[in-house]
Amino acid sequence: MNALLKSPIAAVSPKVNTTREDIKGILCVDNCQMMFTDCPGILESHRRRKFCSPLVNTAWKAYDEADVCLFVLDAVKRPDATLFRIVRKLAGAPPFAPESDAYNHPAGSYGNGDQHQEGLRFNDQDDIDELMDGEESDVKDEFGIDDDIYTSVQQETRKPVALVLNKIDLVEHKKWVKSRTREMKNHGTFADVFYTSAKHGIGFKPMLEFLKTMAKPGMWVYPPNMLTTMSQVQVVEQMVRTYIYCWFNKELPYRVGQKVIGWTVAENGSLIIEMELYVRNDKAAKVICGIQGRIVKQLQKNVSHRLSKMWNEPVFLYVQVKVKALL
Incomplete structure:
Protein backbone atom coordinates (compact mmCIF):
# COMPACT_ATOMS: atom_id res chain seq x y z
CA MET A 1 0.00 0.00 0.00
CA ASN A 2 2.87 2.38 0.73
CA ALA A 3 4.13 1.88 -2.83
CA LEU A 4 0.70 2.59 -4.30
CA LEU A 5 0.24 5.75 -2.25
CA LYS A 6 3.92 6.72 -2.54
CA SER A 7 3.87 7.51 1.16
CA PRO A 8 5.10 5.47 4.18
CA ILE A 9 1.86 5.50 6.14
CA ALA A 10 1.89 1.81 7.15
CA ALA A 11 4.56 0.05 9.19
CA VAL A 12 6.64 -2.39 7.12
CA SER A 13 9.19 -4.94 8.30
CA PRO A 14 10.23 -8.54 7.56
CA LYS A 15 8.60 -9.71 10.81
CA VAL A 16 5.21 -11.39 11.18
CA ASN A 17 2.38 -9.25 12.58
CA THR A 18 4.00 -5.89 11.91
CA THR A 19 0.51 -4.74 10.92
CA ARG A 20 -1.62 -4.91 14.07
CA GLU A 21 -4.79 -3.14 12.93
CA ASP A 22 -6.54 -2.06 9.75
CA ILE A 23 -4.76 0.81 8.01
CA LYS A 24 -6.73 2.59 5.32
CA GLY A 25 -5.14 4.44 2.42
CA ILE A 26 -6.91 6.53 -0.22
CA LEU A 27 -5.84 6.86 -3.85
CA CYS A 28 -7.53 8.92 -6.55
CA VAL A 29 -6.85 7.92 -10.17
CA ASP A 30 -8.62 9.87 -12.92
CA ASN A 31 -12.31 9.87 -11.99
CA CYS A 32 -11.99 6.95 -9.57
CA GLN A 33 -11.36 6.98 -5.81
CA MET A 34 -10.03 3.77 -4.26
CA MET A 35 -9.68 2.95 -0.59
CA PHE A 36 -7.11 0.29 0.31
CA THR A 37 -7.11 -1.56 3.63
CA ASP A 38 -3.82 -3.01 4.81
CA CYS A 39 -4.81 -5.66 7.33
CA PRO A 40 -2.92 -8.23 9.44
CA GLY A 41 -1.80 -11.35 7.64
CA ILE A 42 -3.86 -14.54 7.85
CA LEU A 43 -1.99 -17.49 9.32
CA GLU A 44 -3.58 -20.76 10.36
CA SER A 45 -1.41 -20.93 13.49
CA HIS A 46 -2.99 -17.68 14.72
CA ARG A 47 -6.17 -19.56 15.58
CA ARG A 48 -4.36 -21.41 18.34
CA ARG A 49 -2.80 -18.32 19.89
CA LYS A 50 -4.90 -16.09 22.09
CA PHE A 51 -2.63 -13.12 21.38
CA CYS A 52 -3.08 -13.44 17.61
CA SER A 53 -6.79 -14.20 17.49
CA PRO A 54 -7.89 -10.53 17.36
CA LEU A 55 -5.51 -9.96 14.44
CA VAL A 56 -7.16 -12.71 12.42
CA ASN A 57 -10.61 -11.34 13.24
CA THR A 58 -9.48 -7.91 12.07
CA ALA A 59 -8.28 -9.36 8.77
CA TRP A 60 -11.56 -11.17 8.08
CA LYS A 61 -13.56 -8.09 9.00
CA ALA A 62 -11.58 -6.09 6.44
CA TYR A 63 -12.30 -8.80 3.87
CA ASP A 64 -16.03 -8.60 4.59
CA GLU A 65 -16.01 -4.83 4.05
CA ALA A 66 -14.06 -4.92 0.78
CA ASP A 67 -15.35 -5.01 -2.80
CA VAL A 68 -12.17 -6.62 -4.17
CA CYS A 69 -9.43 -8.62 -2.47
CA LEU A 70 -5.77 -8.31 -3.48
CA PHE A 71 -4.03 -11.48 -2.27
CA VAL A 72 -0.36 -10.48 -1.96
CA LEU A 73 2.26 -13.23 -1.92
CA ASP A 74 6.03 -13.22 -1.77
CA ALA A 75 7.20 -14.48 -5.18
CA VAL A 76 10.44 -15.93 -3.79
CA LYS A 77 9.00 -17.94 -0.91
CA ARG A 78 7.79 -21.46 -1.36
CA PRO A 79 4.09 -21.92 -0.48
CA ASP A 80 2.94 -24.64 1.89
CA ALA A 81 -0.27 -26.57 2.50
CA THR A 82 -1.58 -23.95 4.92
CA LEU A 83 -1.27 -21.24 2.30
CA PHE A 84 -3.03 -23.39 -0.28
CA ARG A 85 -5.94 -23.93 2.10
CA ILE A 86 -6.25 -20.18 2.64
CA VAL A 87 -6.19 -19.65 -1.13
CA ARG A 88 -8.99 -22.17 -1.59
CA LYS A 89 -11.03 -20.49 1.10
CA LEU A 90 -10.53 -16.99 -0.28
CA ALA A 91 -10.58 -17.61 -4.00
CA GLY A 92 -12.39 -20.92 -4.38
CA ALA A 93 -10.68 -23.94 -5.90
CA PRO A 94 -11.02 -25.21 -9.47
CA PRO A 95 -13.32 -28.28 -9.49
CA PHE A 96 -10.54 -30.68 -10.53
CA ALA A 97 -7.36 -29.05 -9.28
CA PRO A 98 -4.23 -30.91 -10.43
CA GLU A 99 -1.43 -31.61 -8.07
CA SER A 100 0.59 -28.54 -7.22
CA ASP A 101 4.07 -28.41 -8.67
CA ALA A 102 5.37 -26.97 -5.39
CA TYR A 103 6.34 -30.47 -4.38
CA ASN A 104 8.20 -31.09 -7.65
CA HIS A 105 10.86 -28.59 -6.62
CA PRO A 106 13.46 -28.91 -3.89
CA ALA A 107 12.72 -27.29 -0.58
CA GLY A 108 13.47 -23.61 -0.30
CA SER A 109 12.72 -20.51 -2.27
CA TYR A 110 12.44 -20.02 -5.97
CA GLY A 111 15.29 -17.84 -7.17
CA ASN A 112 17.96 -16.60 -4.83
CA GLY A 113 16.32 -13.78 -2.95
CA ASP A 114 18.72 -13.75 -0.02
CA GLN A 115 21.69 -13.20 -2.35
CA HIS A 116 20.00 -10.72 -4.66
CA GLN A 117 22.36 -8.41 -6.50
CA GLU A 118 21.60 -5.42 -8.67
CA GLY A 119 21.25 -6.20 -12.35
CA LEU A 120 19.05 -9.27 -12.10
CA ARG A 121 15.92 -9.62 -14.19
CA PHE A 122 12.49 -8.13 -13.47
CA ASN A 123 13.79 -4.67 -12.77
CA ASP A 124 11.56 -2.74 -15.15
CA GLN A 125 7.99 -2.60 -16.44
CA ASP A 126 8.84 -4.35 -19.73
CA ASP A 127 9.63 -7.56 -17.87
CA ILE A 128 6.29 -7.31 -16.08
CA ASP A 129 4.41 -6.81 -19.33
CA GLU A 130 6.12 -9.83 -20.86
CA LEU A 131 5.11 -11.98 -17.91
CA MET A 132 1.50 -10.88 -18.15
CA ASP A 133 1.24 -11.72 -21.85
CA GLY A 134 -0.99 -14.72 -22.21
CA GLU A 135 -2.50 -14.43 -18.73
CA GLU A 136 -6.27 -14.78 -18.90
CA SER A 137 -8.94 -14.05 -16.37
CA ASP A 138 -10.06 -17.13 -14.48
CA VAL A 139 -13.31 -15.77 -13.05
CA LYS A 140 -15.96 -18.47 -12.65
CA ASP A 141 -19.51 -18.49 -11.35
CA GLU A 142 -19.01 -21.52 -9.14
CA PHE A 143 -16.36 -21.86 -6.49
CA GLY A 144 -14.92 -25.23 -5.70
CA ILE A 145 -14.50 -27.06 -2.45
CA ASP A 146 -15.42 -26.26 1.10
CA ASP A 147 -12.72 -25.97 3.73
CA ASP A 148 -13.06 -25.82 7.50
CA ILE A 149 -10.20 -23.42 8.26
CA TYR A 150 -12.14 -20.16 8.19
CA THR A 151 -15.85 -20.82 8.16
CA SER A 152 -16.57 -17.09 8.20
CA VAL A 153 -15.97 -16.98 4.45
CA GLN A 154 -18.95 -18.58 2.71
CA GLN A 155 -19.32 -19.15 -1.00
CA GLU A 156 -22.07 -16.57 -1.36
CA THR A 157 -19.92 -13.85 0.28
CA ARG A 158 -16.70 -14.41 -1.67
CA LYS A 159 -15.27 -11.33 -3.33
CA PRO A 160 -13.32 -11.12 -6.60
CA VAL A 161 -9.74 -12.01 -5.71
CA ALA A 162 -6.70 -10.87 -7.68
CA LEU A 163 -3.35 -12.56 -7.11
CA VAL A 164 -0.41 -10.20 -6.60
CA LEU A 165 3.06 -11.76 -6.72
CA ASN A 166 5.37 -9.23 -5.10
CA LYS A 167 9.18 -9.02 -4.85
CA ILE A 168 9.68 -10.22 -8.41
CA ASP A 169 12.86 -8.13 -8.52
CA LEU A 170 14.38 -10.91 -6.39
CA VAL A 171 13.49 -13.67 -8.87
CA GLU A 172 16.24 -14.66 -11.31
CA HIS A 173 14.21 -16.57 -13.91
CA LYS A 174 10.78 -15.87 -15.35
CA LYS A 175 9.92 -19.56 -15.45
CA TRP A 176 9.86 -19.60 -11.66
CA VAL A 177 7.27 -16.83 -11.53
CA LYS A 178 5.14 -18.53 -14.18
CA SER A 179 5.40 -21.77 -12.24
CA ARG A 180 4.25 -19.98 -9.08
CA THR A 181 1.29 -18.55 -11.01
CA ARG A 182 0.23 -22.00 -12.24
CA GLU A 183 0.66 -23.30 -8.72
CA MET A 184 -1.73 -20.73 -7.28
CA LYS A 185 -4.25 -21.21 -10.08
CA ASN A 186 -4.34 -24.91 -9.25
CA HIS A 187 -5.76 -23.96 -5.87
CA GLY A 188 -7.75 -20.79 -6.51
CA THR A 189 -9.86 -18.93 -9.04
CA PHE A 190 -8.43 -15.45 -9.57
CA ALA A 191 -9.96 -12.50 -11.38
CA ASP A 192 -6.48 -11.49 -12.55
CA VAL A 193 -2.79 -11.93 -11.75
CA PHE A 194 -0.27 -9.12 -11.27
CA TYR A 195 3.51 -9.07 -10.83
CA THR A 196 4.91 -6.24 -8.74
CA SER A 197 7.95 -4.95 -6.95
CA ALA A 198 6.96 -2.57 -4.18
CA LYS A 199 10.62 -1.74 -3.58
CA HIS A 200 11.13 -0.49 -7.14
CA GLY A 201 7.57 0.72 -7.71
CA ILE A 202 6.93 -1.37 -10.82
CA GLY A 203 3.95 -3.42 -11.93
CA PHE A 204 1.21 -1.29 -10.36
CA LYS A 205 -0.26 0.32 -13.48
CA PRO A 206 -2.08 -2.85 -14.69
CA MET A 207 -3.36 -3.43 -11.15
CA LEU A 208 -4.82 0.07 -10.94
CA GLU A 209 -6.48 -0.34 -14.33
CA PHE A 210 -8.06 -3.56 -13.08
CA LEU A 211 -9.29 -1.89 -9.90
CA LYS A 212 -10.79 0.98 -11.89
CA THR A 213 -12.93 -1.52 -13.80
CA MET A 214 -14.16 -2.92 -10.47
CA ALA A 215 -15.12 0.47 -9.01
CA LYS A 216 -18.78 1.22 -8.37
CA PRO A 217 -20.45 4.46 -9.52
CA GLY A 218 -21.03 6.96 -6.74
CA MET A 219 -19.87 10.10 -5.01
CA TRP A 220 -16.35 10.23 -3.62
CA VAL A 221 -16.27 9.57 0.12
CA TYR A 222 -13.07 11.48 0.90
CA PRO A 223 -11.41 14.69 -0.35
CA PRO A 224 -9.11 14.11 -3.36
CA ASN A 225 -5.97 15.18 -1.46
CA MET A 226 -6.55 12.84 1.49
CA LEU A 227 -4.07 9.93 1.76
CA THR A 228 -5.31 8.06 4.82
CA THR A 229 -8.05 7.99 7.41
CA MET A 230 -5.42 7.74 10.15
CA SER A 231 -4.65 10.73 12.30
Whole structure:
Protein backbone atom coordinates (compact mmCIF):
# COMPACT_ATOMS: atom_id res chain seq x y z
CA MET A 1 0.00 0.00 0.00
CA ASN A 2 2.87 2.38 0.73
CA ALA A 3 4.13 1.88 -2.83
CA LEU A 4 0.70 2.59 -4.30
CA LEU A 5 0.24 5.75 -2.25
CA LYS A 6 3.92 6.72 -2.54
CA SER A 7 3.87 7.51 1.16
CA PRO A 8 5.10 5.47 4.18
CA ILE A 9 1.86 5.50 6.14
CA ALA A 10 1.89 1.81 7.15
CA ALA A 11 4.56 0.05 9.19
CA VAL A 12 6.64 -2.39 7.12
CA SER A 13 9.19 -4.94 8.30
CA PRO A 14 10.23 -8.54 7.56
CA LYS A 15 8.60 -9.71 10.81
CA VAL A 16 5.21 -11.39 11.18
CA ASN A 17 2.38 -9.25 12.58
CA THR A 18 4.00 -5.89 11.91
CA THR A 19 0.51 -4.74 10.92
CA ARG A 20 -1.62 -4.91 14.07
CA GLU A 21 -4.79 -3.14 12.93
CA ASP A 22 -6.54 -2.06 9.75
CA ILE A 23 -4.76 0.81 8.01
CA LYS A 24 -6.73 2.59 5.32
CA GLY A 25 -5.14 4.44 2.42
CA ILE A 26 -6.91 6.53 -0.22
CA LEU A 27 -5.84 6.86 -3.85
CA CYS A 28 -7.53 8.92 -6.55
CA VAL A 29 -6.85 7.92 -10.17
CA ASP A 30 -8.62 9.87 -12.92
CA ASN A 31 -12.31 9.87 -11.99
CA CYS A 32 -11.99 6.95 -9.57
CA GLN A 33 -11.36 6.98 -5.81
CA MET A 34 -10.03 3.77 -4.26
CA MET A 35 -9.68 2.95 -0.59
CA PHE A 36 -7.11 0.29 0.31
CA THR A 37 -7.11 -1.56 3.63
CA ASP A 38 -3.82 -3.01 4.81
CA CYS A 39 -4.81 -5.66 7.33
CA PRO A 40 -2.92 -8.23 9.44
CA GLY A 41 -1.80 -11.35 7.64
CA ILE A 42 -3.86 -14.54 7.85
CA LEU A 43 -1.99 -17.49 9.32
CA GLU A 44 -3.58 -20.76 10.36
CA SER A 45 -1.41 -20.93 13.49
CA HIS A 46 -2.99 -17.68 14.72
CA ARG A 47 -6.17 -19.56 15.58
CA ARG A 48 -4.36 -21.41 18.34
CA ARG A 49 -2.80 -18.32 19.89
CA LYS A 50 -4.90 -16.09 22.09
CA PHE A 51 -2.63 -13.12 21.38
CA CYS A 52 -3.08 -13.44 17.61
CA SER A 53 -6.79 -14.20 17.49
CA PRO A 54 -7.89 -10.53 17.36
CA LEU A 55 -5.51 -9.96 14.44
CA VAL A 56 -7.16 -12.71 12.42
CA ASN A 57 -10.61 -11.34 13.24
CA THR A 58 -9.48 -7.91 12.07
CA ALA A 59 -8.28 -9.36 8.77
CA TRP A 60 -11.56 -11.17 8.08
CA LYS A 61 -13.56 -8.09 9.00
CA ALA A 62 -11.58 -6.09 6.44
CA TYR A 63 -12.30 -8.80 3.87
CA ASP A 64 -16.03 -8.60 4.59
CA GLU A 65 -16.01 -4.83 4.05
CA ALA A 66 -14.06 -4.92 0.78
CA ASP A 67 -15.35 -5.01 -2.80
CA VAL A 68 -12.17 -6.62 -4.17
CA CYS A 69 -9.43 -8.62 -2.47
CA LEU A 70 -5.77 -8.31 -3.48
CA PHE A 71 -4.03 -11.48 -2.27
CA VAL A 72 -0.36 -10.48 -1.96
CA LEU A 73 2.26 -13.23 -1.92
CA ASP A 74 6.03 -13.22 -1.77
CA ALA A 75 7.20 -14.48 -5.18
CA VAL A 76 10.44 -15.93 -3.79
CA LYS A 77 9.00 -17.94 -0.91
CA ARG A 78 7.79 -21.46 -1.36
CA PRO A 79 4.09 -21.92 -0.48
CA ASP A 80 2.94 -24.64 1.89
CA ALA A 81 -0.27 -26.57 2.50
CA THR A 82 -1.58 -23.95 4.92
CA LEU A 83 -1.27 -21.24 2.30
CA PHE A 84 -3.03 -23.39 -0.28
CA ARG A 85 -5.94 -23.93 2.10
CA ILE A 86 -6.25 -20.18 2.64
CA VAL A 87 -6.19 -19.65 -1.13
CA ARG A 88 -8.99 -22.17 -1.59
CA LYS A 89 -11.03 -20.49 1.10
CA LEU A 90 -10.53 -16.99 -0.28
CA ALA A 91 -10.58 -17.61 -4.00
CA GLY A 92 -12.39 -20.92 -4.38
CA ALA A 93 -10.68 -23.94 -5.90
CA PRO A 94 -11.02 -25.21 -9.47
CA PRO A 95 -13.32 -28.28 -9.49
CA PHE A 96 -10.54 -30.68 -10.53
CA ALA A 97 -7.36 -29.05 -9.28
CA PRO A 98 -4.23 -30.91 -10.43
CA GLU A 99 -1.43 -31.61 -8.07
CA SER A 100 0.59 -28.54 -7.22
CA ASP A 101 4.07 -28.41 -8.67
CA ALA A 102 5.37 -26.97 -5.39
CA TYR A 103 6.34 -30.47 -4.38
CA ASN A 104 8.20 -31.09 -7.65
CA HIS A 105 10.86 -28.59 -6.62
CA PRO A 106 13.46 -28.91 -3.89
CA ALA A 107 12.72 -27.29 -0.58
CA GLY A 108 13.47 -23.61 -0.30
CA SER A 109 12.72 -20.51 -2.27
CA TYR A 110 12.44 -20.02 -5.97
CA GLY A 111 15.29 -17.84 -7.17
CA ASN A 112 17.96 -16.60 -4.83
CA GLY A 113 16.32 -13.78 -2.95
CA ASP A 114 18.72 -13.75 -0.02
CA GLN A 115 21.69 -13.20 -2.35
CA HIS A 116 20.00 -10.72 -4.66
CA GLN A 117 22.36 -8.41 -6.50
CA GLU A 118 21.60 -5.42 -8.67
CA GLY A 119 21.25 -6.20 -12.35
CA LEU A 120 19.05 -9.27 -12.10
CA ARG A 121 15.92 -9.62 -14.19
CA PHE A 122 12.49 -8.13 -13.47
CA ASN A 123 13.79 -4.67 -12.77
CA ASP A 124 11.56 -2.74 -15.15
CA GLN A 125 7.99 -2.60 -16.44
CA ASP A 126 8.84 -4.35 -19.73
CA ASP A 127 9.63 -7.56 -17.87
CA ILE A 128 6.29 -7.31 -16.08
CA ASP A 129 4.41 -6.81 -19.33
CA GLU A 130 6.12 -9.83 -20.86
CA LEU A 131 5.11 -11.98 -17.91
CA MET A 132 1.50 -10.88 -18.15
CA ASP A 133 1.24 -11.72 -21.85
CA GLY A 134 -0.99 -14.72 -22.21
CA GLU A 135 -2.50 -14.43 -18.73
CA GLU A 136 -6.27 -14.78 -18.90
CA SER A 137 -8.94 -14.05 -16.37
CA ASP A 138 -10.06 -17.13 -14.48
CA VAL A 139 -13.31 -15.77 -13.05
CA LYS A 140 -15.96 -18.47 -12.65
CA ASP A 141 -19.51 -18.49 -11.35
CA GLU A 142 -19.01 -21.52 -9.14
CA PHE A 143 -16.36 -21.86 -6.49
CA GLY A 144 -14.92 -25.23 -5.70
CA ILE A 145 -14.50 -27.06 -2.45
CA ASP A 146 -15.42 -26.26 1.10
CA ASP A 147 -12.72 -25.97 3.73
CA ASP A 148 -13.06 -25.82 7.50
CA ILE A 149 -10.20 -23.42 8.26
CA TYR A 150 -12.14 -20.16 8.19
CA THR A 151 -15.85 -20.82 8.16
CA SER A 152 -16.57 -17.09 8.20
CA VAL A 153 -15.97 -16.98 4.45
CA GLN A 154 -18.95 -18.58 2.71
CA GLN A 155 -19.32 -19.15 -1.00
CA GLU A 156 -22.07 -16.57 -1.36
CA THR A 157 -19.92 -13.85 0.28
CA ARG A 158 -16.70 -14.41 -1.67
CA LYS A 159 -15.27 -11.33 -3.33
CA PRO A 160 -13.32 -11.12 -6.60
CA VAL A 161 -9.74 -12.01 -5.71
CA ALA A 162 -6.70 -10.87 -7.68
CA LEU A 163 -3.35 -12.56 -7.11
CA VAL A 164 -0.41 -10.20 -6.60
CA LEU A 165 3.06 -11.76 -6.72
CA ASN A 166 5.37 -9.23 -5.10
CA LYS A 167 9.18 -9.02 -4.85
CA ILE A 168 9.68 -10.22 -8.41
CA ASP A 169 12.86 -8.13 -8.52
CA LEU A 170 14.38 -10.91 -6.39
CA VAL A 171 13.49 -13.67 -8.87
CA GLU A 172 16.24 -14.66 -11.31
CA HIS A 173 14.21 -16.57 -13.91
CA LYS A 174 10.78 -15.87 -15.35
CA LYS A 175 9.92 -19.56 -15.45
CA TRP A 176 9.86 -19.60 -11.66
CA VAL A 177 7.27 -16.83 -11.53
CA LYS A 178 5.14 -18.53 -14.18
CA SER A 179 5.40 -21.77 -12.24
CA ARG A 180 4.25 -19.98 -9.08
CA THR A 181 1.29 -18.55 -11.01
CA ARG A 182 0.23 -22.00 -12.24
CA GLU A 183 0.66 -23.30 -8.72
CA MET A 184 -1.73 -20.73 -7.28
CA LYS A 185 -4.25 -21.21 -10.08
CA ASN A 186 -4.34 -24.91 -9.25
CA HIS A 187 -5.76 -23.96 -5.87
CA GLY A 188 -7.75 -20.79 -6.51
CA THR A 189 -9.86 -18.93 -9.04
CA PHE A 190 -8.43 -15.45 -9.57
CA ALA A 191 -9.96 -12.50 -11.38
CA ASP A 192 -6.48 -11.49 -12.55
CA VAL A 193 -2.79 -11.93 -11.75
CA PHE A 194 -0.27 -9.12 -11.27
CA TYR A 195 3.51 -9.07 -10.83
CA THR A 196 4.91 -6.24 -8.74
CA SER A 197 7.95 -4.95 -6.95
CA ALA A 198 6.96 -2.57 -4.18
CA LYS A 199 10.62 -1.74 -3.58
CA HIS A 200 11.13 -0.49 -7.14
CA GLY A 201 7.57 0.72 -7.71
CA ILE A 202 6.93 -1.37 -10.82
CA GLY A 203 3.95 -3.42 -11.93
CA PHE A 204 1.21 -1.29 -10.36
CA LYS A 205 -0.26 0.32 -13.48
CA PRO A 206 -2.08 -2.85 -14.69
CA MET A 207 -3.36 -3.43 -11.15
CA LEU A 208 -4.82 0.07 -10.94
CA GLU A 209 -6.48 -0.34 -14.33
CA PHE A 210 -8.06 -3.56 -13.08
CA LEU A 211 -9.29 -1.89 -9.90
CA LYS A 212 -10.79 0.98 -11.89
CA THR A 213 -12.93 -1.52 -13.80
CA MET A 214 -14.16 -2.92 -10.47
CA ALA A 215 -15.12 0.47 -9.01
CA LYS A 216 -18.78 1.22 -8.37
CA PRO A 217 -20.45 4.46 -9.52
CA GLY A 218 -21.03 6.96 -6.74
CA MET A 219 -19.87 10.10 -5.01
CA TRP A 220 -16.35 10.23 -3.62
CA VAL A 221 -16.27 9.57 0.12
CA TYR A 222 -13.07 11.48 0.90
CA PRO A 223 -11.41 14.69 -0.35
CA PRO A 224 -9.11 14.11 -3.36
CA ASN A 225 -5.97 15.18 -1.46
CA MET A 226 -6.55 12.84 1.49
CA LEU A 227 -4.07 9.93 1.76
CA THR A 228 -5.31 8.06 4.82
CA THR A 229 -8.05 7.99 7.41
CA MET A 230 -5.42 7.74 10.15
CA SER A 231 -4.65 10.73 12.30
CA GLN A 232 -1.19 12.29 12.25
CA VAL A 233 -0.53 10.72 15.64
CA GLN A 234 -1.24 7.27 14.21
CA VAL A 235 1.06 7.96 11.26
CA VAL A 236 3.87 8.79 13.70
CA GLU A 237 3.23 5.57 15.62
CA GLN A 238 3.31 3.50 12.43
CA MET A 239 6.60 5.05 11.37
CA VAL A 240 8.21 4.45 14.76
CA ARG A 241 6.94 0.87 14.71
CA THR A 242 8.63 0.30 11.35
CA TYR A 243 12.05 1.07 12.81
CA ILE A 244 11.45 -0.89 16.02
CA TYR A 245 10.45 -4.00 14.09
CA CYS A 246 13.30 -3.66 11.60
CA TRP A 247 16.05 -2.93 14.09
CA PHE A 248 15.31 -5.35 16.93
CA ASN A 249 15.04 -9.13 16.95
CA LYS A 250 13.03 -11.92 18.54
CA GLU A 251 10.19 -10.93 20.88
CA LEU A 252 11.42 -7.45 21.82
CA PRO A 253 9.56 -5.47 19.09
CA TYR A 254 6.27 -7.08 20.12
CA ARG A 255 6.76 -5.98 23.73
CA VAL A 256 7.35 -2.29 23.08
CA GLY A 257 4.45 0.05 23.74
CA GLN A 258 4.30 3.61 22.51
CA LYS A 259 2.34 6.76 23.20
CA VAL A 260 2.51 10.29 21.84
CA ILE A 261 2.41 12.61 24.86
CA GLY A 262 3.23 15.97 23.28
CA TRP A 263 2.30 17.79 20.07
CA THR A 264 3.44 21.40 19.91
CA VAL A 265 3.80 23.93 17.12
CA ALA A 266 6.80 26.15 17.86
CA GLU A 267 6.98 29.88 17.19
CA ASN A 268 9.13 29.27 14.10
CA GLY A 269 6.45 27.00 12.60
CA SER A 270 8.16 23.69 13.30
CA LEU A 271 6.28 20.77 14.84
CA ILE A 272 7.63 19.21 18.03
CA ILE A 273 6.40 15.69 18.85
CA GLU A 274 7.12 13.98 22.16
CA MET A 275 6.74 10.22 22.48
CA GLU A 276 7.27 7.63 25.18
CA LEU A 277 8.27 4.02 24.51
CA TYR A 278 7.35 1.49 27.18
CA VAL A 279 9.29 -1.72 27.84
CA ARG A 280 9.02 -4.37 30.55
CA ASN A 281 12.45 -4.20 32.19
CA ASP A 282 15.73 -2.30 32.37
CA LYS A 283 17.49 -4.75 30.08
CA ALA A 284 15.02 -4.08 27.26
CA ALA A 285 15.32 -0.34 27.87
CA LYS A 286 19.10 -0.51 27.47
CA VAL A 287 18.71 -2.41 24.19
CA ILE A 288 16.25 0.14 22.82
CA CYS A 289 18.41 3.10 23.85
CA GLY A 290 21.71 1.64 22.69
CA ILE A 291 25.16 2.69 23.86
CA GLN A 292 25.01 6.33 24.99
CA GLY A 293 21.49 6.51 23.56
CA ARG A 294 22.71 6.16 19.97
CA ILE A 295 19.87 3.93 18.77
CA VAL A 296 17.04 6.06 20.11
CA LYS A 297 18.79 9.18 18.78
CA GLN A 298 19.00 7.61 15.33
CA LEU A 299 15.32 6.69 15.60
CA GLN A 300 14.46 10.32 16.37
CA LYS A 301 16.55 11.54 13.46
CA ASN A 302 15.14 9.11 10.89
CA VAL A 303 11.49 9.57 11.82
CA SER A 304 11.85 13.35 12.02
CA HIS A 305 13.34 13.43 8.53
CA ARG A 306 10.64 11.24 7.00
CA LEU A 307 7.81 13.15 8.65
CA SER A 308 9.27 16.47 7.53
CA LYS A 309 9.40 15.18 3.97
CA MET A 310 5.86 13.78 4.15
CA TRP A 311 4.21 16.84 5.68
CA ASN A 312 6.40 19.51 4.03
CA GLU A 313 7.21 21.17 7.34
CA PRO A 314 10.02 20.90 9.91
CA VAL A 315 9.25 18.08 12.35
CA PHE A 316 11.27 17.14 15.43
CA LEU A 317 10.56 13.91 17.31
CA TYR A 318 11.80 13.38 20.86
CA VAL A 319 11.60 9.90 22.37
CA GLN A 320 11.89 8.76 25.99
CA VAL A 321 12.14 5.10 26.98
CA LYS A 322 10.39 4.08 30.21
CA VAL A 323 10.02 0.81 32.10
CA LYS A 324 6.54 -0.41 32.96
CA ALA A 325 5.89 -3.53 35.00
CA LEU A 326 2.86 -4.57 32.96
CA LEU A 327 2.76 -4.16 29.20
